Amino acid sequence: xxxxxxxxxxxxxxxxxxxxxxxxxxxxxxxxxxxxxxxxxxxxxxxxxxxxxxxxxxxxxxxxxxxxxxxxxxxxxxxxxxxxxxxxxxxxxxxxxxxxxxxxxxxxxxxxxxxxxxxxxxxxxxxxxxxxxxxxxxxxxxxxxxxxxxxxxxxxxxxxxxxxxxxxxxxxxxxxxxxxxxxxxxxxxxxxx
Numbered sequence: 001x002x003x004x005x006x007x008x009x010x011x012x013x014x015x016x017x018x019x020x021x022x023x024x025x026x027x028x029x030x031x032x033x034x035x036x037x038x039x040x041x042x043x044x045x046x047x048x049x050x051x052x053x054x055x056x057x058x059x060x061x062x063x064x065x066x067x068x069x070x071x072x073x074x075x076x077x078x079x080x081x082x083x084x085x086x087x088x089x090x091x092x093x094x095x096x097x098x099x100x101x102x103x104x105x106x107x108x109x110x111x112x113x114x115x116x117x118x119x120x121x122x123x124x125x126x127x128x129x130x131x132x133x134x135x136x137x138x139x140x141x142x143x144x145x146x147x148x149x150x151x152x153x154x155x156x157x158x159x160x161x162x163x164x165x166x167x168x169x170x171x172x173x174x175x176x177x178x179x180x181x182x183x184x185x186x187x188x189x190x191x192x193x
Contacts, residue, residue: 006128009085016084020077021132026070028137032144033063078129085125089117 010017037060044052090113097109145153 005124009088009125010081013081013084016077016080020074020081020129021136023070023074023077024129024133025136025140027067027074028133028140029063030067030071031137031141033060033067036144037063074133078126081129082121082125085121086117089120 037056041053041056044050044056093109093112097105142153142157145156
């Protein structure tokens with residue numbers, strides 16, 4: 001259902017979304033570039049190979065420019081995606097209204113155009129763009145960390161996933177306790193009344 005809505009909003013915008021994916025992918029490298037440069041610079045300084053410092057700083061400058069330019073491009077394309085979604089929804093609701101205009105429907109159309117479109121933009125379009133960015137950042141970071149030391153990175157990954165498992169294991173227990181507490185509170189409240 002949600003993918004069909006996405007296709008409805010962006011019927012001929014494949015190039016726009018390809019640009020968003022590429023720009024957000026380059027932007028997501030910000031979590032890797034800085035640690036890599038800092039680690040390399042630290043290693044060079046510890047080894048007292050000061051002649052390599054200018055090369056590292058130039059590499060940092062190049063990476064910084066690429067990431068900054070791709071961030072600006074990502075923001076621009078994100079704005080175009082929001083605009084395309086807004087225009088598509090508003091145009092369709094307006095055309096639908098023109099098919100059978102009535103004074104009763106004008107308030108609904110006005111409410112949809114001024115309120116609902118913005119809510120859809122915030123809840124759907126922005127979420128999709130952020131999801132693409134987060135997936136790319138997670139994949140690139142995982143590749144980078146695994147390339148450093150696979151065993152240690154897997155240990156950190158497993159430790160990072162443990163907090164998400166605890167609610168699954170204790171969910172029924174918490175739900176049962178909540179139900180018992182609600183009953184107890186309801187009896188207390190009735191007694192007090």
